[in-house]
Amino acid sequence: MKKILNDPSKAVFEMMEGIVNENKNLLMNEEMHFIYKKNIDKNKVSLISGGGSGHEPSHAGYIGNGMLDCAICGEIFTSPTPDMIEEGIKKIKSDKGTLLIVKNYSGDVINFELAKMLAKTKGEKVEMVIVNDDVALEESTYTNGRRGVAGTIFVHKIAGAAAERGWSLQKVKKIAEKVIENVRTIGMSFGPCIIPQSGKSSFNLNDDEIEMGLGIHGEPGIRREKIKTAKILVKEMLDIILKDIDFNNSRIALLVNGLGGTPIMELYIANKDAFDYLNKMGIKIVWNKVGNYMTSLEMPGMSLTLLKLDNEMEELLNDKTDAKGWK
Amino acid sequence: MKKILNDPSKAVFEMMEGIVNENKNLLMNEEMHFIYKKNIDKNKVSLISGGGSGHEPSHAGYIGNGMLDCAICGEIFTSPTPDMIEEGIKKIKSDKGTLLIVKNYSGDVINFELAKMLAKTKGEKVEMVIVNDDVALEESTYTNGRRGVAGTIFVHKIAGAAAERGWSLQKVKKIAEKVIENVRTIGMSFGPCIIPQSGKSSFNLNDDEIEMGLGIHGEPGIRREKIKTAKILVKEMLDIILKDIDFNNSRIALLVNGLGGTPIMELYIANKDAFDYLNKMGIKIVWNKVGNYMTSLEMPGMSLTLLKLDNEMEELLNDKTDAKGWK
Numbered sequence: 001m002k003k004i005l006n007d008p009s010k011a012v013f014e015m016m017e018g019i020v021n022e023n024k025n026l027l028m029n030e031e032m033h034f035i036y037k038k039n040i041d042k043n044k045v046s047l048i049s050g051g052g053s054g055h056e057p058s059h060a061g062y063i064g065n066g067m068l069d070c071a072i073c074g075e076i077f078t079s080p081t082p083d084m085i086e087e088g089i090k091k092i093k094s095d096k097g098t099l100l101i102v103k104n105y106s107g108d109v110i111n112f113e114l115a116k117m118l119a120k121t122k123g124e125k126v127e128m129v130i131v132n133d134d135v136a137l138e139e140s141t142y143t144n145g146r147r148g149v150a151g152t153i154f155v156h157k158i159a160g161a162a163a164e165r166g167w168s169l170q171k172v173k174k175i176a177e178k179v180i181e182n183v184r185t186i187g188m189s190f191g192p193c194i195i196p197q198s199g200k201s202s203f204n205l206n207d208d209e210i211e212m213g214l215g216i217h218g219e220p221g222i223r224r225e226k227i228k229t230a231k232i233l234v235k236e237m238l239d240i241i242l243k244d245i246d247f248n249n250s251r252i253a254l255l256v257n258g259l260g261g262t263p264i265m266e267l268y269i270a271n272k273d274a275f276d277y278l279n280k281m282g283i284k285i286v287w288n289k290v291g292n293y294m295t296s297l298e299m300p301g302m303s304l305t306l307l308k309l310d311n312e313m314e315e316l317l318n319d320k321t322d323a324k325g326w327k
Numbered sequence: 328m329k330k331i332l333n334d335p336s337k338a339v340f341e342m343m344e345g346i347v348n349e350n351k352n353l354l355m356n357e358e359m360h361f362i363y364k365k366n367i368d369k370n371k372v373s374l375i376s377g378g379g380s381g382h383e384p385s386h387a388g389y390i391g392n393g394m395l396d397c398a399i400c401g402e403i404f405t406s407p408t409p410d411m412i413e414e415g416i417k418k419i420k421s422d423k424g425t426l427l428i429v430k431n432y433s434g435d436v437i438n439f440e441l442a443k444m445l446a447k448t449k450g451e452k453v454e455m456v457i458v459n460d461d462v463a464l465e466e467s468t469y470t471n472g473r474r475g476v477a478g479t480i481f482v483h484k485i486a487g488a489a490a491e492r493g494w495s496l497q498k499v500k501k502i503a504e505k506v507i508e509n510v511r512t513i514g515m516s517f518g519p520c521i522i523p524q525s526g527k528s529s530f531n532l533n534d535d536e537i538e539m540g541l542g543i544h545g546e547p548g549i550r551r552e553k554i555k556t557a558k559i560l561v562k563e564m565l566d567i568i569l570k571d572i573d574f575n576n577s578r579i580a581l582l583v584n585g586l587g588g589t590p591i592m593e594l595y596i597a598n599k600d601a602f603d604y605l606n607k608m609g610i611k612i613v614w615n616k617v618g619n620y621m622t623s624l625e626m627p628g629m630s631l632t633l634l635k636l637d638n639e640m641e642e643l644l645n646d647k648t649d650a651k652g653w654k
Contacts, residue, residue, distance in 0.1 A: 002518065002537070003517075003593055004557045004589065004593035004597050005556070005557055005593065006558050011596060012592075014600075015595040015596055017602075018583075018617065021598055021599060022598060022616065056590070057591060061591075191329065227329060229333045230331045260590055261588045261627075263383070263587055264384060265338065265339075265342045265403075265624065266331035268343075268346050269332060269342055270331050271349060273333075273341075288348060288349045297592065298588055300588075324654060326654075327651060327653075327654030
């Protein structure tokens with residue numbers, strides 16, 4: 001295993017130290033493994049996300065004005081425990097309440113839900129939304145229902161902007177749910193990543209194979225296919241999304257997301273092919289980002305996310321944020 | 328070869344299309360393969376960089392207010408030709424003149440120099456600086472003198488901020504040279520990248536080997552070593568830099584740069600170890616970034632860059648820019 005690593009069991013902790021070293025606006029809770037904004041604004045709704053680590057810059061990279069206030073950092077690909085989440089809720093609570101943004105994985109959902117209930121019994125105002133944007137599978141290895149993947153960062157951004165504008169907890173929750181209703185993602189991979197604790201590949205593919213629809217922890221996807229050109233690959237991925245939701249005559253946001261080990265050049269080639277195909281389908285792309293936003297360690301591959309916009313979501317999407325991961 | 332790719336010979340062109348799709352403030356010249364800012368301010372010095380592609384977000388990702396005005400995109404790991412560069416100079420010329428920022432590779436230096444001379448004979452005001460921050464080798468495969476690597480982005484940023492403030496061409500050139508004098512980088516890699524045109528690995532390493540001091544095109548480094556912990560690796564890399572220039576009691580900027588295939592988590596672990604070691608050495612880190620800034624396609628590995636700051640450079644480094652790659 002070739003990694004920049006000391007003790008694998010301390011990888012997440014050391015990463016968190018590296019993150020707060022870089023960003024002087026952040027602090028970390030060493031015992032409970034969460035990172036939070038130094039200056040909490042009590043007059044806006046607080047936003048918390050988190051889950052297993054290994055998806056950087058998700059989620060700690062999205063802490064900043066106009067996005068998250070706190071990210072709970074579980075072990076690699078492992079849900080954080082309820083007490084970690086509850087402590088995070090306590091640390092960044094505001095007079096307006098707290099929204100938890102959770103990717104749909106059973107462990108995350110159970111533990112965030114439990115933490116929410118515990119916080120509520122102590123009088124905190126806490127709500128929760130569950131992101132399930134992955135159209136690949138209706139049920140999967142670690143999930144009831146669809147998985148939550150890269151579309152989650154649109155929820156961070158748009159709900160974060162709404163909170164920054166001073167919206168109430170119920171209104172912030174409602175716009176987060178609107179994003180979730182309108183966002184769809186499909187992923188693909190050329191190969192596995194290696195989890196430091198085990199030192200092993202999470203799965204294997206032949207030299208000419210790709211995995212279509214895999215999850216961000218290397219969970220199986222829809223099917224294995226032969227390698228194809230970028231143009232055909234992108235069309236095939238977009239067709240899976242377009243079958244799921246009617247984007248006709250829509251204005252959309254397009255996110256081309258790298259899984260950690262893909263050259264940025266290749267992501268831009270995919271972006272060009274996605275533009276060409278979506279334009280041909282009469283779908284208007286009014287917002288676009290290309291890069292590593294929701295990764296799986298060093299996995300080679302990418303995901304495509306489409307968000308159907310209305311004026312309200314588009315405006316909030318374009319509000320300013322200083323979160324380092326949102327570039 | 329598993330890549331998101333159509334025709335390898337059109338990879339750079341298609342990437343450029345993907346880049347201008349994403350960023351509406353940019354335009355591309357299809358014939359001469361350069362990307363430039365839509366709104367050129369004739370009252371500030373124009374900045375051009377470029378070189379071989381495959382190092383994204385370098386350099387097109389640094390086009391924006393307060394950084395570059397134009398990036399010439401050569402084929403992968405291949406210098407752009409003088410006519411491409413000359414056409415770029417013509418396109419973005421300003422009343423205050425143009426500064427070319429060139430990484431020290433023989434092909435780049437010769438071709439940018441030639442373009443500069445051609446432009447000058449046509450009456451353009453053009454100056455050039457050569458970045459040579461790589462402390463690994465005094466001479467290398469494609470270079471006379473030290474190679475130019477990730478430290479180049481500090482030149483983009485600080486000279487870019489100076490230009491944005493309205494400084495003269497001579498003053499912008501002078502501050503660029505001050506950055507070059509004070510910036511040092513060392514890289515390491517766990518393995519090669521694969522160049523689309525050849526489909527082959529640029530070199531091979533054993534399962535327990537790393538290459539210390541390699542260049543951003545996979546050129547050989549100082550030596551091959553056994554894998555070691557992040558802490559020892561980072562110390563060893565920093566020691567090579569610290570032997571080269573006296574940082575004692577200095578305020579520095581620290582860039583932990585991924586080569587394209589390294590998990591962001593690992594870069595943050597390296598960042599923590601670099602902070603620990605540099606603090607112990609009495610070196611004060613006042614500015615820090617971690618991420619993929621100067622890549623080699625999907626190469627696994629990283630580089631560490633230290634820039635010795637004075638007040639002037641520090642202030643310019645912190646000026647605002649909207650360049651997408653600078654996050």
